[in-house]
Amino acid sequence: MSTPAILNELIRAGATVRRDGDKVKIKGADVIPVELLERARAERAAILAALPDTPTTTELRRRLADLCRREGLPDRLAATLIDADLVGCELLSDEGLRRWLHVLDENRRMRQGLTPPGWTQASYCRRCGPVLLWQGAPPVVLGCPWCHMRRIGGHLPRPAVTCATCAHQQRRADTSTAGMHGCAKGNALHHAHQQHVCADWAPVLSTANNSAGARP
Incomplete structure (x- = not known):
């Protein structure tokens, strides 16, 4: 043979x-x-x-450690990887490894209930509710990277929102609470444009684009 x-x-x-x-x-x-x-x-x-001549695991780990230092990522991000995690990585360019390390760091931060760097855009996930995503993400998505964290009981950082942009707002007729909006979900009263964190917030324009945005 x-x-x-x-x-x-x-x-x-x-x-x-x-x-x-x-x-x-x-x-x-x-x-x-x-x-x-x-x-x-x-x-x-x-x-x-x-077979292509690929670098040893030791050399690959050295490249990963160097990239972590250059990118300002935690040293333990590369140090805690097991050999099985590195299968196929030896064929990646430094740019490919850099992107992979940043994805690993995003997942690490999300498991800790922290928002990855640059995720400052308030979007609405139909499964998670209001979430913080990367700049350029759609305003409304069918699913998001936080969905897995929600399913395993992780903490989801919420963006600051206003009642004026929420589908659950209810205008109040009594003058004693002028400028305050009620909530169909039974949440506390807020002024229309007062920013606050609310897990029940939903956009008024529910027909917004659901396509996935390009990530950096």
């Missing part, structure tokens, strides 16, 4: 094959037929030559 044929058989069997220095790493070897593994071992030199 030729080297390309062996690689194809390994991949069809559900294995991931990559080069790590002068070693061939086969992930999922426990479900691969023994005969196929023996053929792969016998053709190790040819398989090494056929």
Whole structure:
């Protein structure tokens, strides 16, 4: 069996094959037929030559640590990654790794109930309610990155909103509370344009665009 044929058989069997220095790493070897593994071992030199020469995990971790320092990200962001997290990352450019690290940092902050840097736009998620998203995100979305945090019971930072822009506002007729708006959800009275945090806020224009916005 030729080297390309062996690689194809390994991949069809559900294995991931990559080069790590002068070693061939086969992930999922426990479900691969023994005969196929023996053929792969016998053709190790040819398989090494056929696979792209990728940096070792140690070198990759050094690149990630350098990028964390350059981007002002926590050192532990790269230090706590296990080898399984790094599969395929050795083929990414520094720009690709930089973006990946920022996504990891966003997820870390969200798990802590913190808003990722630059997420200052107030939007409305039909599942989470009012949320903070990145600049340029649609005003109304069907789902958002906070949905997972809500499902696991995490804290969702809420944007400051006003009753004047809420679909639940109820104008009051009595003059003793002039300028105050009632709430169909039973929340406390606020002046129409007084900013406050409210998990029940919903935009008056419920037909706003639902398409996903491009993230930086």
